[in-house]
Amino acid sequence: MRQKQRDTTTQRGRIRITGFDAERVRNRNPISDWSETESDGGTSRMEYAWRRFKSNRLAMLSVGVMALMTVVAVFARPISVDVAGMSLTVQPFALTPYGPGEMFVGSPNAAPSVEHLMGTDWSGRDLFSRVLVGTRYSLSIGLIATVLALFVGIPLGSIAGYFGGWIDEAIMRLVDVLYAFPFLVLAIGIIAALGQGFWNLILALTITGWISYARLIRGEVLSVKENEYVLAAKALGATDRSIIFRHVIPNAMAPVIVQATLSIGTVVLSAAALGFLGLGLTPGTPEWGTMLSSTRDTIAQGYWWVSVFPGLAIVVFVLAINLMGDGINDALDPQGDTATKQRMQ
Amino acid sequence: MSLSRYIVKRILVSIPVLIGVTMVSFGLVQLIPGDPIEFILQFTNVSPEAEQRLYAKYNLDEPLWKQYLLWLQDVIVLDFGESIISGRDVAYEISTRLDHTIALGLFSWLIGLGVGIPTGIIAAVKRGTITDEVSRIAALLGIATPNFWLGLMLILVLSVNLGIFRAIPPDAPLFSVAKLKFLILPSVTIGTASASLIMRLVRSSMLQELNKEYVRMARAKGLSERTVIFKHVLRNSMIAVVTVAAIQIAFIINGSVVIEQVFSWPGLGRLLVRSISQRDFPIIQAGVLMTGVAIVIANLLADIVYSWLDPRIRY
């Protein structure tokens, strides 16, 4: 082993480097084609998320299913609007062979056949037509109730998180109280008081739905609030309202979107459960849950198709929306990826 | 802060929530448009004496806050008034069904936890493998399937076609073999979705914990993988599980409201649903109040267990 003489440098002291001229790198022409921006692709967060989402086959499949269901919802039966006493047909197509309420288009309780793909129910209505039209109810209830819940939950949650103090206390205690009721029990209470119907159903779903968004957004706001750019905006004299809408909410949106997508599934399940209990839409409505409400006895009689198909429709719908939500979640929060990066540092 | 001081503090915090729960339960009557009692009586024929008692019960001529306080005074001693339909004491009507609902709920809860926790752990430890993928898809299906439809399908296959289980409860005491055997199907029905939710939560909280530095540190110490998972990771992920186990109680009450209907199980849920069509408001009010109180207490207990598991909260 070679022992190098170190006495030239044994004199401990500070050192100073001169002649390492960074300007030379900035001013010269690049030596090779390689450049820094190329390597990270310059993609924005959304593009990156979209790329991840696209590579998730199950999620893409679920988007396809949801698109198909939307098409079915729109084109199942013609849509007409009443304008000044005139009935105007906006959408003339009909995918379904029969109207959902037309009775005795076949014999009662007929098994599935070429004529009636899913069979008929006790009053001879075509189940295939009814299941297809049912998409309209689930889709609209899911969307409307979720959007309304967002409209209540986001402002309340943001206000609670941003202002804190007694406002926060009051809102969060209200959240705690509503949180203490199982959805169906509270919905039963509300529907017992107000009676059943589409908008009462939506109301029950909204009252119980907004609290999760309020909690979520409040937590996000609390963590975003202390960020430097928010403090900077405040220092520049921005009003509270503009800070909330321009800085806090956009940053807290990602988890809310995920939660909202997933909760469409929950809302549809809840609505179906109420329908099954006979507390949702009026009996006879081709809503999937309502269609199942009196089928328990028909099962014993052997008419399995009456209960199998509407239920399958719910499963497919909710599964697709949940897979989509999961896909969005994985795309926006690529946990595996950050974990890998952490491990490498 | 010592554990007992934490518990006292936590109990104090739940008092306003409990008050809120009573207010909501009371407020449901106020939601009814117009004179609630007139509204209720539209749907049912009641003897004039019963109508009198009903008016006396709700003290409608008093100001709202006084109505509430008078109502609260009764409710605290479990006096919920009389059923409009049967004329029996609401507390009695509830108590005769409570055991059935508790038995169903407890079974379902145990199935949910008993299936959900182990599969969640296995899925997390074997993440990315076939086992993980299969349990993930099973859980997604479990969540997407409406419980009442699952119940109907189980009846269709196991009762109607195979004849293994009864479709209607046997006429026997609750704690008899026949009745407990019958309870399997409804419990599985409710437990499926519950297990699916718990499995997903356990899996994701385990994965989150597995990525933490203390896990690598435990491995760096030379501990066996078993010790790393079962001693270090599991204890930390259990903190999340306790919370969800409490939330499951609300979920299971939801489930039993529907499933008691499917399986004709004589519990509280069936009473509630029946009471709606009959506008039996005292029963609905008591049912809403009792579930609310039960869940507040469950959350309180969960928080106490939580603080026992996580020393950072205790001190």
Place this chain on the structure above:
Amino acid sequence: MALLEVNDLVTQFYTEDGTVRAVDGVSYQIDRGEKFGIVGESGAGKSVTSLSVMGLIESPGEIVDGEILFKGENLLEKSPEEMRRIRGNEIAMVFQDAETALNPVYTVGEQIAEGIRTHKDVSDEEAKEQAIEMLAKVGIPDPAERYSDYPHQFSGGMQQRAVIAIALSCDPDLLICDEPTTALDVTIEAQILELLDELASDFDTAIQLITHDLGVVAEICNRVMVMYAGKAVEKAPVEELYYEPKHPYSVGLMGSIPRIGDRRDRLETIPGTMPDLVEVPPGCSFHPRCPYAEEVCSRKEPQLVDTETGEASNPNDDGEHAAACLAYTGDLEDELSYQVEVLTEETYE
């Protein structure tokens, strides 16, 4: 025979963006009782090198090539069970962030004792006694009482001391310290470094110290290796690296340390950032940031060579000063035109 000999280690990670060679052909060796520093920016591959030695590379990562000889035996050929018996016992690790490295739900004492119980044939009582002894050694006051404290009841500096106690509890031959003071205040940093230095000498433990801080290396290490983009770019006894840095990257690192009394108008820093390891620049991976780069640097990959002879570096030569720059193989047209001045008291007064 060296205690640890790493030869041509290659560790890869498979990410969605492509394969990342976090460690790309690194060789070094550490003698018994020696203190060896690995310096570089974050993402240079320092931590992955350490985790490779510990056998703690997890999926999606993988060691694809090279050998790691510990006491002459290749760790890469050991079974998981054999590796487990080495970890914490013969090779131990001090983590960067003690707060996250300690499990929040177990007492500090238990976390020390469990390592002792794993590797030594002792009763629970003895393990506890030894753990308390370790707490005392790392300078925790009232060790017997603090034994049953939870990590959050310890201050940051004390948590790091506890982590050191865990690492040293089985008297390892090699202690890998991964940025052991990054999370700490400057005053506490000095105390912890001193403690590490002292204990390593007491226990006659070799240290592999990973840091981005050249000052820390100067304080503790005998020899040092500078890493850039997964490769070793310079390897030298610590004094030589300080007073005669040979690789432009090391020069840049040295130049970017702010010093009291420095009268220059501004600090010279290295322009740009370290490349993403998915797409490493061709040739010398430092060339896009190097002021002395010439056209040849984008074509030819420099090898680690002895800077005096220009011949391939000999990993067994502890005194060697090696660098991976084409300047030392005669491929560059110009000289590396930088000077290192030693400022004596008078110069900067």
